[in-house]
Amino acid sequence: MLILGILAIPLATTLLAAGVSWRPWIGWATAVSSTAVLGLGIWLCVTTLSGSQWALNHSLRADSLSAFMVVVIATVSLLATLFTPRTMRQEMESGITTARYARHYVILMQVFITCMLLAVLTANLGVLWVSIEATTIATTFLVSHRRTDGAFEASWKYVILCSIGIALAFLGTVLIYYAELHATGSVHSSSLDWTSVMAVAHHLDPNVTRLAFALLVVGYGTKVGLVPMHSWLPDAHSQAPAPVSALMSGVLLTVAFYGLLRFRAVAVAALGPTFPRTLLVVVGIASLVLATVMLIAQRDLKRMLAYSSIEHMGLLALGAAAGTPLAIAAVLLHILGHGITKAVLFLSAGEIYYLEGTTEMAKFSGLLARRPALAGIFGFALVSLVAFPPFSLFVSELTMARAEVDAGLWWAVAISLVCLSVIFAALTRHGRQMLMGTASTTDAAPSTLAPSMAIPLVTALVACAALGVLSWPLQSLLAHAAQVVMP
């Protein structure tokens, strides 16, 4: 019932947005809907602690992991939807958008959110694939929302690269299905369901599973933004409107990663830990290294944030490679922390873009002097992004590192820490360039920030810091969720 509610709310909002033409209150309605989903998600977390929930004739299923992902999705989409009215107003003022496209935007945003919710709530691994592919379609038009050359180019590349990547994931899913059928010997109604796959996971054919998992890593890795199929990510993130970038970077990547987490459990059960670990370490390190070298001489603000997402996805892959319950719990905390932080960063970057008219970092400096509040929020979010305490990314990165060393991957930790240090240097350098320095234009008085913008962002940062300091709200949930994907 709860699960149906979670899916029904955004669907209803979609219908509402489709039914009437654009009004600012629709934007606020989407925020209310996200809040409701968040509330139900938290309730779902509480109920799943005592066992999995089912709905719609066992085609929807929620365990702690799904419930946690629902909370992540709802949190980030709340932040993103809170900015919908503001973004639309700004875009209409500057003539980028008309009421018609604003309506499309709201509809697609809700579809996008619904697809992500469906991806984490479905019982069937095939439907997981379908809904992740569906997010691609929903977000394409969100990426091209601005209707500029760049936006079209980005969405074109986005569709091509993601479709081909996700197609490989489909091949992987088919192979898992093939192995499952062979292991059970018969087809039944719940074939390819997570529970039934896990039931026979130990008997899956290793050869097929190995190939399947490799394809899944590359395939879902495309949506996660892992090397080698990461190339769409900087383009799409830099061209999409800020709330869309926030949602994509904050949760879309990690919803795909959620898929990988599930399949990793299957693969580990069938193959033992070595192969999945090796594969994940390889892609993780490759992503980290790529993000590192791309960040050193980065010129564009939003592309910088996008590459930083690749970096964090690489870290998640390394954490998943370690695969201990502690590591997975840390991975999940990292997913939440990264989602919030990246959302704050993209949203404030959107505001910077609106105010400065560019995202090229060399073209503006002295933000702290000119717009202290905005620059302060952006600065602290950067601090969170480079994983300084008290923000939660620090705790999760450290715990992942600890789990990885426990798993014998200390060399990978060493490489990743070197990369992180270089990234820190790069981000600090870019941040310094933007925030500090003399003001390029001679604005008389430092401009302030509207409370409607400042309050959600500051609250999000404070929440992120609280998550990094207090154990209370998540401790048992994370442990429980991590157990779900233990083979």
Add this chain to the structure above:
Amino acid sequence: MNSTYIAALELAAGAVLVSAVMTLWRRSVRSIVSMLSLQGMALSVVAIVLALHEHEGALFVTGCLVFVVKGLVVPGLLRRVSRLDPRSRESRPLVNVPASLVFAAVLIVLSYVVSSRITGLSPSDATHLVPVGIATVLVGYFMLVTRRRAVSKIVGLILVDNGIALVTFLLTSGVPLIVELGSSLDVLLVVVVLQFLMVSMRHHSDTDRLTEMKGLRD
């Protein structure tokens, strides 16, 4: 009965692969799209033959669905798009046609080599043909990488998809219907989206930017 079944299956699967290679060979976008249509139909034949042989109702439905979507609708959409483009020829691919064909041959050999592990699990007449599916995937991907025109890219994407569908039919007689429906719908939507994007872009700016898009870079 059995030999007819095998012959029909092999013929249809062979047609899928041959049409894939043909797309590499042909330069005219129109004929590439025709090859795609042919492939879609061949794919549906595979599904229907398998369905008849194994008395799978769901697979039969799937086969019919494939015939409509991949044999008729998708090529039709692409034809409409290609009509918009006056110079609809794949005139200068990144890898020229003879080299592409040689490479396709290499890919086919490779797919036979790598498929042995998969087919070894449950050898049957159908699974023997899995290499054909894998080869189609690889050829399609190769086309995607090397062809410059937007329509060719979409065709490459669908080739990959068809290859995967072929593997699916051959290995497991299709995936659960809901998944199959979803995936078909997704493919259809992707094509629609891409077509829409192409039209929008053409509408928005000149055509040359479409094939040589390098505006977003580091």
Add this chain to the structure above:
Amino acid sequence: MNLFLAALGFCAVGAVCAATLTRRVRVPVSASLATIGCLLAVGVALQVLITGDSSTFHTAQLLPMTGLSLTLDPLGALFILASSFVGAAACVYCVGYARGAMASRTAMTMLMIFVLTLLAVPAASSVMSFMFCWELMALSSLLLILTDQSHSREARGAALWYGVLTQLGAASILIGLLLMTSTSSGQTFADLSAHSLSLSPSTRSFAFVLVLLGFASKAGAVPFHVWLPKAHPEAPSPASALMSSSMVAMGVYGIIRVGADLLHGGTVWWWVAVALLGVVSALYGALHATTSTDLKRLLAYSTIDILGLVLIGVGAAGALNDSGLPSVAHLAMMAALLLVVAHAAFKGALFLAAGAVERATGTRNLDELGGLIHTMPSTALVVAISAGSIMAVPTLSGFSSEWLLLQGLLHGFTDASTPALIVMLLGVIALALTGGLTAVAFVKLFGIGFLGQPRSVDAANAVEVPLSMRIAMAWLVIPSLVIGVVPGLFISLLNRAASTGMGATVVSPIDHGTGLVVSQLRGAIQPAALLVGLVGVLALVWLVNQRLAQRHARRVDAWGCGRDLQTPRMQYTATSFAEPLQRVFADVLRPQSDVEVTHVTESRYYEQSIMYENRVGDVLEARGYRPIITAAFRVGVFARRLQNGSIHRYLAFGFVALLVILVVVA
């Protein structure tokens, strides 16, 4: 423990107040809360050092997935003592000092958090808790560097250098600590200590090297020091005082804690390495201190120098312990710890005084100062005593600790193993050489900065700083005097701390009393008696002087080689003062000087003006770090080609990956 938690709580509440209160009440309220916290911590630390009791605190409610562990033991308490003492001074100082950017919300909050973490780092007793406090310390100090002068190029550059090196250091420490955790079941320091002997020797050595790299960089050991002379001068003075006196000491703390306590000593070459780092740092720091003309930069280099001496002491202690001389090792360790405490006080006072000078004159450049003793007598007195202490003038704290260090080193000469002997020898040489160089640096600092005539208008118009700042400075002078005059009082405290550090309780080789007596060595100093002698003679001479001749002096112009007019520009400056030494050590310092002569248009034989410019950069920075940075940037620029916008290339990445997977996996 509860009191200590209360101390931390006061600082935390101070931080919250600083973040929430309005500008007018923010500074006094938060500063007084943090001062109370620091004073409480001083009390707690003293209590732990006196009783020798350890206590532990653990809560799972803080720090997700691991929980926060704090332990108070004598070793940590000593470092807490040092940082809380300086912390109290810094907070009081802030009341008068904080204006403009320093009084801003961020700056005050970060200062409070900085103080908090300086108290917490020596108490943190699990890997996660330690790294949490450590990184929070790095973050708060980093932001403090940026707040005061966020618009100056130097500050931004300094912050970047500091941030990157401290991050690399933290990464190194983290890997090292994690390597040690990997076999033990838990991640608390107690677990690590219990399990570390079961690690393979190579793992232990590797872990130690990694940890050493990180901590050495925090302690400003050459060649990882590059950030220090940049960052310390740019931070606001309360922060630079804390950084230079307490934060660098955390590097030493880490080396002792991990090397001696958690890893139980290890092999002799570890400690030889520590001592070598110390020798190089001491010499390099002292040398650069003599040539620096920036007041705070000079102090920063002198920090590198003194911390080098501390590392020599720590290294000697480890090496001697390995040679089977625990009692002598203990002596060296006590010397190092005493030097840490003494340094914290006098360097804190000097940095606060530098801040006062900067506040009064607007500059830190010694070449523009002068004559401040007339306008800022209290500050001058503080600088004089603290500089005397750092120069190791007998009966001041620097002298007591350096004497103790020399005793430790000399004692080792009798029967230490060869590696230990080399350490001792180099240590003695470094101690001797830095003694002379430090004297030059601080005679220059006081003589050029406070004596003579003002070299600029601002220096001439300086006025003494507010009372709260003077109180803070005076507070930090107390340890210089007390440790200097009655060092014996602290021996039992040091003994406990050093015992924890050496991992064994050793009977103190030093006899109790007000002075220091090492009977094994027939060595002793009685600073109190010396002080009585000195003061007695001084008083006698003064009396005689007053009686013998006329009482009041007549003021006359200084002799000007026959010229009537004596301008301040004719005085020696800091640059010229250090010039002879700079010339002597030109091979190491690599000074760059430009002379630009403008001739009179009529004749080339007459000059209109001559401009002389002299710079002493950091050779290690230019030759060691710059090439790496340039190379990294080249890599970054080259890597852009990976993402050149071509979708064919992007697709090819995936295609190749697919083929690789098919070939390798299937």
Add this chain to the structure above:
Amino acid sequence: MSATTTTLYGVAATLVQVVLLGLGGPLLVGVMAKVKARAEGRVGAPVVQPLRDLRKLLTKERLHARHASVVLPLAPMVILASTVVAGAISPLVSTHPLLGSSADILVIVYLLLTGSAAAALAGLDAGTAFGGMGSSRAMTIGALAEPALLVAVIALSIQSGTSNLPSIMSSTLTHPDWVFGPSRLLALGALLIVVIAETGRIPVDNPATHLELTMVHEAMILEYAGPELALFSLGEAMRLGLLFSLVANLFLPWGIMTDHTLLSLLLGTVALVAKTLLVALGVALIEVRSAKLRLFRLPELLAGGFVLSVLAVVTGLVTR
């Protein structure tokens, strides 16, 4: 021997030492001037001339430079105080002077360094070009000489196993063979260089010059006049006496008072005077025979001294 007697004799020895330094220091300067004059074929001023100068200066008007601070009158007193304390506790006449247990190498060296620093500050106080020049040069020389002094004395302490000067001397007395060991000879060479540098004698500095380009010490005290100059000169003279007698005692400890009788006190005094005169004679002869070095050649000499002292330590460790 009761503790009281020990203390009494300690006090007596200390008093003798201080008086000897106070009177003997200036006399030593006079003697050296006389020796130099004679060696150069001049008659020279009487030996007591420095004492007469002091007396005359004390009666002169007290003059302070306009920009000078409290440092100007304080510096000579600090020099005097540090030298007196160092002289009082050093084992010159007796191995058990008052506070002899505190007569550590480091104490003596750093007391002397305190004096040097006070002098350098005094040079900077008036805010003139010459004062700064003198201070800068004196500190440079000091920075290079003090380490050599410290290390050279440490070389002596290796055999004795202590850094306490009286103990070093006592153990030298019981092991006379140490005196002619290679370590001691190297240390002697180093110490001589250091003492010449510290006391400002040729070839390091010429105490008789007032030529701007070459003067070191004289530049520093250029602003001093009257009573303050007297104190300053007395302090410097005592430093000279202290250093000479320390060198003499470290290498030729014989004659020093080790027990507690009046005779040995007398003997110690005579022996000290004799030994110190010997050293002074040697230094004076060196002065006569050499020319002053250029300022920038000095580091080579001092570095040489430092290397000698390090070699002395190494030799001492090897032959231990």
